[in-house]
Each structure stands twice: as C-alpha cells, then as structure tokens.
Amino acid sequence: MPQLDTSTWFTTIMTMLPTLYLITQLKLLNTNHYQPPLTKNSNLQSHSIRWQPKWTKTCLPLSQPQQS
Amino acid sequence: MNENLFTPFSTPTILNQPATIPIILFPAMLVLTSKHPINNRLATIQQNLTQLILKQMMMTHNAKGQTWSLMLMSLITFIAMTNLLGLLPYSFTPTTQLSMNLAMAIPLWTGTVMVGFRFKTKNSLAHLLPQGTPTPLIPMLVVIETVSLLIQPVALAVRLTANITAGHLLMHLIGNAALALSTTNFSLTLLTSTLLALLTVLEIAVALIQAYVFTLLVSLYLHNNT
Numbered sequence: 001m002p003q004l005d006t007s008t009w010f011t012t013i014m015t016m017l018p019t020l021y022l023i024t025q026l027k028l029l030n031t032n033h034y035q036p037p038l039t040k041n042s043n044l045q046s047h048s049i050r051w052q053p054k055w056t057k058t059c060l061p062l063s064q065p066q067q068s
Numbered sequence: 069m070n071e072n073l074f075t076p077f078s079t080p081t082i083l084n085q086p087a088t089i090p091i092i093l094f095p096a097m098l099v100l101t102s103k104h105p106i107n108n109r110l111a112t113i114q115q116n117l118t119q120l121i122l123k124q125m126m127m128t129h130n131a132k133g134q135t136w137s138l139m140l141m142s143l144i145t146f147i148a149m150t151n152l153l154g155l156l157p158y159s160f161t162p163t164t165q166l167s168m169n170l171a172m173a174i175p176l177w178t179g180t181v182m183v184g185f186r187f188k189t190k191n192s193l194a195h196l197l198p199q200g201t202p203t204p205l206i207p208m209l210v211v212i213e214t215v216s217l218l219i220q221p222v223a224l225a226v227r228l229t230a231n232i233t234a235g236h237l238l239m240h241l242i243g244n245a246a247l248a249l250s251t252t253n254f255s256l257t258l259l260t261s262t263l264l265a266l267l268t269v270l271e272i273a274v275a276l277i278q279a280y281v282f283t284l285l286v287s288l289y290l291h292n293n294t
Contacts, residue, residue: 002078003229008086009167012079015092016168023096024142030101031115
C-alpha cells in the first residue's frame with residue numbers, strides 16, 4: 001500500500017500543519033460577517049420614547065399661562 | 069494489476085519534486101475572504117454556509133468549549149474541501165494519506181484530553197468507569213474504558229483514511245469495469261448508472277467530515293462540559 005511508504009510522511013505532515021492551523025484559520029478570521037443594517041436600532045427607539053413632564057412646558061405653551 | 073490500482077494513492081511528484089505541497093495548500097485558497105459588506109453570490113453562499121455550520125456545531129458547548137470554534141471550523145472546512153476536490157477525476161486526495169490523518173487526529177484528541185485533565189480532573193477520570201457497575205467488575209472495566217479512550221485518535225485517523233480510500237478505489241474499479249464492458253453494450257448502461265449512484269453516495273464524503281468533526285466534538289464535549 002503506498003500510504004505506508006514513510007518517506008513522504010514528513011513532507012505531507014509538514015505541509016498540512018501550516019495549511020490547517022495557519023492558512024485556513026487566517027482565512028476564516030478574515031471573513032467579515034456584516035450584520036444586516038436595519039435590525040439593531042428599532043428596539044432602542046421604542047424603548048426611550050416616554051413622555052417626560054418637562055416636555056409639556058416647551059411643547060404645549062398654552063398649558064402654562066404665566067409664561068405667555 | 070495491484071500496481072495500477074493503488075498508484076492514485078501514492079504521493080505525486082513532478083520532476084521528482086513533491087507535488088503534495090501545492091495540492092494540500094490548494095483547497096485553502098478556495099475559501100473566499102472579502103472586505104465588502106455585500107459580496108457576490110459565491111462569497112455569500114460560503115459565508116452563509118460557514119455561519120450555519122458554526123452555529124450548528126457550537127450550540128451544544130459552553131463558553132469554554134466555544135473557544136475551540138475556530139479550530140473546528142477550519143478542520144471541517146479543510147477536510148470538506150479536500151474530500152470534495154478529490155472526487156474530480158485524476159486528482160490526488162491528501163486525506164487518503166494515513167500520515168496526514170494521524171497528524172490531524174492525534175494532536176486534536178490529545179488537546180481535548182489535556183483540557184479535560186487540567187480543568188476537571190476528577191470528572192474526566194470518573195469517565196473511565198460507567199455508573200452502576202457491580203464491584204467485582206470494576207478493574208476490568210477501567211482497563212476496557214482506558215483502551216477505548218486510547219483508541220479514539222487511531223480510530224479517527226483510520227476511519228477517514230479507509231473510507232476515502234475505499235470510495236476512490238471502488239470508483240476506479242467500477243469505471244474500469246464499465247470501460248471493459250463497453251464492447252458488449254447492454255450491461256454498460258447498468259454499470260455507468262451504478263457508478264453515478266456511487267458518485268453521489270460518495271458525496272457522503274462530506275458526511276464523513278461531519279463524522280470526523282462530530283466524533284471530535286463528542287470527545288471535546290465529554291471532557292469539557294459534562
């Protein structure tokens with residue numbers, strides 16, 4: 001069986017080691033997985049819109065008669 | 069006839085230089101890396117496949133096991149690409165070489181055992197004895213479990229080698245038989261259809277990668293989490 005011919009084992013193993021542990025890993029690290037752009041911010045918007053009382057002073061000037 | 073049958077598995081040389089070096093390096097070049105947010109179809113397919121496989125494989129591990137995710141992803145990518153490229157006619161498949169599979173299996177298995185011994189010594193030693201064994205059987209069972217543990221890397225390597233080699237040999241044999249029978253025409257169609265079916269079954273070479281990585285995963289899981 002030619003697989004048991006140990007003269008080529010060194011070359012094969014020495015080539016496989018940088019291929020597997022270096023090149024493939026570097027290639028996988030360098031693929032950027034971008035998130036789809038619109039999925040992140042929508043929750044934050046609905047979370048922080050709570051009517052704060054200080055806004056009524058600026059937004060409804062008719063509710064504060066002494067300022068007019 | 070033996071000489072002709074096994075020559076596809078001897079390491080190829082071009083002008084007496086080893087051609088295995090570019091052959092082993094080549095499948096890694098097929099992994100596309102690009103900096104664009106939106107890629108072409110091939111790159112998108114590859115990226116989606118990588119993410120799918122990553123999520124499927126790493127779901128069952130805790131945080132400590134997930135530090136191995138890059139290693140396992142590169143392992144499954146490398147073996148899958150190599151095996152699929154070996155299905156082309158007249159190509160050389162490096163995973164048929166026992167040397168390479170042993171060199172892949174032994175360090176990775178040793179790594180999982182070492183992780184288990186370092187961080188969870190009692191747990192990993194306790195795996196040598198199944199629960200609920202009667203007391204007189206304990207020494208024999210410890211020996212049996214140790215042997216079954218020590219045979220894991222050899223089994224990993226030999227499984228991959230033998231399966232890919234046997235598949236390639238079978239395709240050679242059936243192809244030669246179909247060619248020899250082409251003079252008598254009616255059995256040719258039967259044999260070529262068998263060869264085609266065997267080729268698609270041999271796309272279960274990819275399933276072999278699953279088998280390889282999953283058995284590695286199982287041992288990692290057992291040693292790490294339990």
